[in-house]
Amino acid sequence: MSALETGAERADPVLRMQGITKRFGSVTANEDISFSLHKGEVIALLGENGAGKTTLMNILFGQYSADKGVVEAFGTPLPAGAPRAALDAGVGMVHQHFTLADNLTVWENIALGTQELGAFSLRPARVKAKTRDLSARFHLTVDPDARVGALTVGERQRVEILKALYREAKVLILDEPTAVLTPQETDALFATLREAISMGLSIVFISHKLHEVMAIAHRVLVLRHGRLVAEREIGDTNAEELASIMVGGEVRAPEVPALPAGPALLTLTGATAGVLQDVDLTLNAGQITGIAGVSGNGQGALSDLISGVLTLQSGEMQIAGQTPTHWDARTAIAHGVGRIPEDRHKAGTIADFDLTENAILETYQTDFSRAGWMDWTKARRHTEHLIQTYDVRCPGPDTPIRLLSGGNMQKLILGRVLEENPQIIVANQPVRGLDIGAVNYVHSRLAAARESGSAILLISEDLDEIMKLSDKIHVISEGRLSPAFLRGALSVAEIGKWMAGQGFAHAS
Amino acid sequence: MELLDILLSASFWAAAIRIASPLIFATIGELICERAGVLNLGIEGIMVAGAFAGWISVWAGLPLWGGVAVALIVGMAFGLLHSVLSVPFGLSQHVVGVGITLLATSVTFYTYRVVLPEVSSPPKIEAFQPFEIPLFSDIPLLGPALFSQTPLTYAAFVMAGLTAFVLFRTPLGLAVRAAGENPSAVAAQGLSVTAIRMGAVIVGSGLMAVGGAFLTMSAFDSFFFDMVGGRGWICIALVVFGAWRPGKALLGAILFAAFDALQIRVQQASLGTVIPYQIFLMMPYVLSILALVLMSRSAQVPAALMVPFNKGTR
Numbered sequence: 001m002s003a004l005e006t007g008a009e010r011a012d013p014v015l016r017m018q019g020i021t022k023r024f025g026s027v028t029a030n031e032d033i034s035f036s037l038h039k040g041e042v043i044a045l046l047g048e049n050g051a052g053k054t055t056l057m058n059i060l061f062g063q064y065s066a067d068k069g070v071v072e073a074f075g076t077p078l079p080a081g082a083p084r085a086a087l088d089a090g091v092g093m094v095h096q097h098f099t100l101a102d103n104l105t106v107w108e109n110i111a112l113g114t115q116e117l118g119a120f121s122l123r124p125a126r127v128k129a130k131t132r133d134l135s136a137r138f139h140l141t142v143d144p145d146a147r148v149g150a151l152t153v154g155e156r157q158r159v160e161i162l163k164a165l166y167r168e169a170k171v172l173i174l175d176e177p178t179a180v181l182t183p184q185e186t187d188a189l190f191a192t193l194r195e196a197i198s199m200g201l202s203i204v205f206i207s208h209k210l211h212e213v214m215a216i217a218h219r220v221l222v223l224r225h226g227r228l229v230a231e232r233e234i235g236d237t238n239a240e241e242l243a244s245i246m247v248g249g250e251v252r253a254p255e256v257p258a259l260p261a262g263p264a265l266l267t268l269t270g271a272t273a274g275v276l277q278d279v280d281l282t283l284n285a286g287q288i289t290g291i292a293g294v295s296g297n298g299q300g301a302l303s304d305l306i307s308g309v310l311t312l313q314s315g316e317m318q319i320a321g322q323t324p325t326h327w328d329a330r331t332a333i334a335h336g337v338g339r340i341p342e343d344r345h346k347a348g349t350i351a352d353f354d355l356t357e358n359a360i361l362e363t364y365q366t367d368f369s370r371a372g373w374m375d376w377t378k379a380r381r382h383t384e385h386l387i388q389t390y391d392v393r394c395p396g397p398d399t400p401i402r403l404l405s406g407g408n409m410q411k412l413i414l415g416r417v418l419e420e421n422p423q424i425i426v427a428n429q430p431v432r433g434l435d436i437g438a439v440n441y442v443h444s445r446l447a448a449a450r451e452s453g454s455a456i457l458l459i460s461e462d463l464d465e466i467m468k469l470s471d472k473i474h475v476i477s478e479g480r481l482s483p484a485f486l487r488g489a490l491s492v493a494e495i496g497k498w499m500a501g502q503g504f505a506h507a508s
Numbered sequence: 509m510e511l512l513d514i515l516l517s518a519s520f521w522a523a524a525i526r527i528a529s530p531l532i533f534a535t536i537g538e539l540i541c542e543r544a545g546v547l548n549l550g551i552e553g554i555m556v557a558g559a560f561a562g563w564i565s566v567w568a569g570l571p572l573w574g575g576v577a578v579a580l581i582v583g584m585a586f587g588l589l590h591s592v593l594s595v596p597f598g599l600s601q602h603v604v605g606v607g608i609t610l611l612a613t614s615v616t617f618y619t620y621r622v623v624l625p626e627v628s629s630p631p632k633i634e635a636f637q638p639f640e641i642p643l644f645s646d647i648p649l650l651g652p653a654l655f656s657q658t659p660l661t662y663a664a665f666v667m668a669g670l671t672a673f674v675l676f677r678t679p680l681g682l683a684v685r686a687a688g689e690n691p692s693a694v695a696a697q698g699l700s701v702t703a704i705r706m707g708a709v710i711v712g713s714g715l716m717a718v719g720g721a722f723l724t725m726s727a728f729d730s731f732f733f734d735m736v737g738g739r740g741w742i743c744i745a746l747v748v749f750g751a752w753r754p755g756k757a758l759l760g761a762i763l764f765a766a767f768d769a770l771q772i773r774v775q776q777a778s779l780g781t782v783i784p785y786q787i788f789l790m791m792p793y794v795l796s797i798l799a800l801v802l803m804s805r806s807a808q809v810p811a812a813l814m815v816p817f818n819k820g821t822r
Contacts, residue, residue: 063695084698099696101689103808104682112686113697115679122679 012075013038014202015060015091015171020069022055029055030066033228035221037171042193042203044213046246047223048435049406053206054096056223057173060204061093062086073171087113092164096175098156102149106159107131109148110166134165138192153294154185161192172196173204178212182294183463183496190216208246210239222246247436254444258471258487262286264321265455266306266424271315274301275479278315282484283424283455288446289484290470291459293499295429298479299459300342303428306457307339308332320423333362338422340413340430342459344406348413351402355394356383358401359416382419390415391441407438414442418449425449428459443469463495477501514773521653521766525661526727528765530555532664533719534743535750535757536671537583537712542747543675544708545688545812546594549605551716552740553612554586558717560616563724563731564623566633576660576721583717584710586612591709596702598816609740617733635729636660658726660718665758667715672754684708688810691817701817716740742796749800751807763799767792 013036022030030052037043045053058064060071065080072078073089086093100109111127128144135141140158148156157177164172172193178186193203193216207213213220214234222230222245230245244250262285271279275298283289291299304310305317308329316323319335332339341347349358360368360379368379383397390411394404401409410430417425427446431439446469450456460466466473473490475482475498482498490498497503514520534555541548548554562579566572586608593604624630636658644655675681683704686694691701719739724731742764750757771788 062698082698083696087698093696095692095696097692099690099693101686101693102811103689104686108682108686109693111679112682112693113699117680117683117699119679120677122677122682 013072014074015204016070016072017056017060018070018072020056020059020066020071022059022064022066028226030059031226033069033223033226035228035231037202037204039202040197040200041219042197042205042217044217044220045204045206045223046208046210046213046220046242048208048246049433050435051223051246052226053223054175055226057093057175057204057206060086061091061173087167087169090168090170091173092167092169092171093173094157094160094164094175094177096177096179098160100148100156100159102147104148105144106142106146106148106151106162107144109159110144110163114167130166131162134162138162138165138195139188140165140192153180153296154182154188157181157185157189158192165196169201171202171204173206175206176208177205178207178209179461180294182499183492184500186212210242213242214239224248243436253440253468254447256288256443256447256450256469259286259450261471262453262455265319267316267318268305269316269318271305271317272313273305273310273315274298276301276305276481277479279479279481280483281474281481283457285423285453285455286450287471288450288456288458288469290466290473291457291476291481292463292466292473292495293461293476295461297476297499298481299428299476301479302476302481303339303342303426303457303459306332306424306426307337307341336420336423338417338420338425338454340410340417340425340427342428342432344409344413349401349409352400354398354400355387355392355404355412356380356397359383359386359397359412362416363420386412386415386419389419390445407434407441410434410438410442414445418445421452422449422454425454425456426459427456429461430458431465432461463492467492467495475499477504480504510777511774514770514777516649518649518652520769520773521649522656523769523772524762524766525653525657526765527768528761529657529661529664530719530722530727531739531743531746531761531765532668532758533722534716534740535719535746535761536664536668536754537715537719538743539747539750539752539754539757540671540675540684540712540715541709542813543688543752543810544684544705545691545810545815545817546591546705546709547601547605547744547814548587548590548608548709548712548716549602549744550586550590550608550612550713551605551743552736552738553609553616554583554713554716555720555723555736555740557586557612557616558583558720559724559736560620560720560731561717562721563633564619566725567631572634572636572725575725576718579717579721580714583720584714586717587710587713588706590713591706594816595705595709598818601814601816620731630730630732632729633725635724636726660722660726664719664722668754668758675754685810687817688812691812691815695817705817716743719743745796745800748804748807749796751803752810756803760799760803764792764796767795 015037018034020030020033033056047053055064059066062081062083062085070077073091078085078089107124107127110131111122131144140162142155142158148159177189181189197203205216217234220232220234220242221228222242224246264282265285266283268279268281293299301310308327308331324331356379359382368375380397387394387397392408392411394408431442446456458469470487472484472486474484475495477499478501482503534551538548538551558579561582562575565578566575590604590608593599594601638656639659641655645651675685683694683699687701687704694701694704720736723735746757746760749760771791775785775788
């Protein structure tokens with residue numbers, strides 16, 4: 001009955017995609033996808049990484065051209081592969097990776113491409129006035145004269161939205177807009193979006209976070225492996241149903257009950273290094289210590305410090321009660337520090353090396369060489385063992401690691417670390433970009449390592465991940481670390497305040 | 509004191525401005541390329557080609573401004589070649605640039621031998637003469653230094669001002685700067701990064717060639733091998749020195765030229781009899797390196813300089 005009602009009520013769609021198909025080589029990114037968007041409506045596009053959401057939106061926005069299918073805005077077909085046409089038709093996109101020039105000011109970024117290239121003046125006063133006006137109307141506070149590089153991530157996103165509004169976009173496409181925001185910034189974004197809807201704009205909201213989709217969308221489309229597998233009115237569904245449609249089966253996340261602390265394996269007292277200021281931290285055996293915070297607040301420095309890549313400027317570090325005289329990456333490995341680096345492509349693996357070479361990067365000198373000669377037979381056996389034990393799907397140990405998917409690459413890194421029975425594990429964003437299956441796998445392995453007595457430092461931007469796995473939680477903000485809180489002791493809102501830097505005593 | 513006398517003489521500053529002129533053209537040309545995100549190492553060769561093309565056209569009968577136009581077109585042609593290889597094909601800008609320099613230099617020498625097979629010394633042309641701007645040229649010191657130069661020198665200063673205006677005050681300039689900072693931002697606004705970058709390289713290369721032509725048509729009246737003599741590489745450094753800003757780059761060019769003019773005069777002064785002249789020859793370069801170290805610390809490098817942009821890749 002609701003279908004009848006809505007069908008009669010709704011005017012012509014502002015946006016329609018019909019039968020969109022796109023292939024990259026042998027990979028089908030989108031297969032026969034159709035939907036339409038109406039005035040004042042928010043539809044959510046839900047799906048795991050690689051489900052085809054971003055490809056679909058890039059086709060809509062003219063950055064890719066579809067192999068088959070039609071895109072219509074306000075009843076007029078859009079030519080394929082022409083972002084300009086989409087912009088002119090009133091479609092604005094807020095990209096996941098911002099398309100801003102850091103060294104230019106806010107108003108210059110907004111003005112870019114909005115004026116005739118042959119014009120003799122940029123009319124800065126006019127651009128700034130209109131920007132201020134839009135800022136006020138949509139609660140998007142930002143200084144038009146600020147250099148974009150000096151803004152926070154949340155502010156940059158506001159600039160991206162302002163760019164679209166400045167061009168009088170009637171349809172906003174937001175690609176994973178909350179991935180980089182604190183909970184408070186997310187609330188502010190949602191307030192802005194509700195304001196926009198009330199002014200008659202329509203929104204496509206791309207996400208894989210179910211509670212956000214439930215909070216903002218009217219209708220949700222679920223993509224899986226490039227196909228549109230379900231379409232639901234938000235009132236007719238719930239988060240559990242959407243999750244199982246999204247992954248194509250029951251989702252069973254590992255249960256990780258909180259554990260009491262074992263002996264302290266690593267303590268930092270008043271540690272100052274890189275951007276870190278006066279950090280106190282204890283990693284206990286048999287516990288996961290979570291570090292919440294928006295990325296770029298010192299997480300990298302913290303994991304580098306413990307991994308032996310960064311040296312202390314002041315303060316003290318103790319490993320199992322002893323102060324090491326000397327701390328670098330090699331001694332860290334020797335002291336049983338296992339490292340799952342933030343960027344598996346840059347710091348975790350060497351792309352053109354095969355699986356075997358990557359698997360023994362940390363141990364080739366100690367375990368896989370004899371009298372200066374490599375023992376490749378042993379190395380390959382070890383790699384085959386890792387492939388089996390950690391379920392790395394790959395053609396074999398001789399495959400270059402760059403050919404593996406992110407999930408399988410991460411499983412190999414996980415195996416490389418866990419096989420050494422590390423005392424301390426530094427896991428920096430261990431599941432970023434992985435699909436739910438791989439996420440659950442990595443989490444259950446980390447939980448198992450915890451039970452066997454490892455002290456684990458879990459750094460993540462995803463608050464849900466931190467709150468689900470950690471026995472105790474610190475929040476990091478601008479290089480400072482909050483005190484430890486037991487799991488459940490802090491609400492999301494309170495953590496958000498710490499993330500925004502409130503609560504820290506002002507350093508003199 | 510001798511040094512003070514030199515620094516206060518109008519002829520010294522007139523020489524400095526004259527020496528600076530080709531550097532200003534070529535530095536502004538390079539700056540335009542780099543602002544759009546393309547390092548143009550073809551500069552040295554393009555200056556050689558421009559020096560020859562302008563001079564030989566005038567020798568063959570074109571008017572002086574016709575020669576400048578020919579140099580400009582030859583420079584733009586090499587710019588087109590550079591930009592096709594470096595922008596849509598995305599080849600290494602280092603390799604393309606050095607290749608263009610080698611190609612332009614050798615094509616120039618080859619053409620010289622083909623056109624003038626039998627000469628032992630190159631023919632002279634009637635070069636640009638100084639043009640005194642009424643009233644202004646009567647100002648003491650500044651007058652003879654700034655306002656009694658050849659028309660091409662005035663053109664160099666006008667070009668620097670015009671470039672600054674276009675880069676910072678017009679939508680086109682904003683698009684060029686954005687292409688050098690974050691090409692995705694340009695593409696997301698529906699503008700063509702390829703067209704903007706190619707255009708910048710072509711225009712910039714044209715200016716480099718005019719800088720070369722200044723040597724044969726205004727500073728001297730003939731063409732010699734090696735007459736560009738590394739000025740192109742100096743201009744690359746001047747762009748960094750000027751922090752990618754036309755005004756500062758212009759001052760940098762004048763500063764370098766002043767050192768150059770100074771060393772010639774100091775050699776002839778009494779000091780020159782005590783210290784070997786090679787020390788003085790080194791002076792502009794040593795001082796440039798020092799100035800570069802001091803100035804370039806605060807410089808904002810265009811973030812996407814030397815980063816090829818391919819639409820559709822992530």
